[in-house]
Structures are given as structure tokens and as C-alpha cells.
């Protein structure tokens with residue numbers, strides 16, 4: 770059982786991105802997804818990138834969200850967050 774108030778992690782957001790872009794997320798999941806996007810520039814940029822991919826390809830293919838791409842993305846987030854932490858003190 771999921772706790773509705775718990776914030777989505779970047780990992781979870783990446784797992785849900787296909788459903789989000791296809792608009793098949795449950796309303797409660799979508800709210801959490803949007804809430805995460807508001808606080809996470811890294812994921813916002815990722816969603817924008819995915820939207821662009823869909824525009825170019827016409828649809829979201831499995832290859833565009835491959836395991837490698839996810840790993841790379843999450844590594845980028847970690848680096849980005851580390852940079853922010855450094856900058857903030």
C-alpha cells in the first residue's frame with residue numbers, strides 16, 4: 770500500500786514517465802508526479818526531453834527509456850544534486 774502523502778523520488782518518477790506522458794497515471798499518482806516536477810529541475814528537464822523525443826518520433830518507444838538511459842539519467846541527477854548541495858553550502 771502506497772502512502773499518498775509520500776513524495777515521489779526521482780527514481781520513481783523515471784519509472785512512471787511513460788504513463789505520465791501517455792496520460793494513464795492514476796489521478797493521485799499524477800498529483801505526486803506534478804508535485805515532484807515543481808521541486809525538481811532535473812526531472813522537469815527530463816520530461817521536456819521526453820516530450821521532444823515524442824514529438825520527433827511520433828511516440829514514446831521502449832528504446833527511448835532503456836535501462837541504460839535511466840541509469841545515465843539518475844547518475845546525472847546525483848551529480849546535479851551534489852553540485853547544488855555544494856553551491857548551497
Ligand SMILES: [Zn+2]
Nearest residue numbers: 778779809812
Ligand atoms: Zn526528480
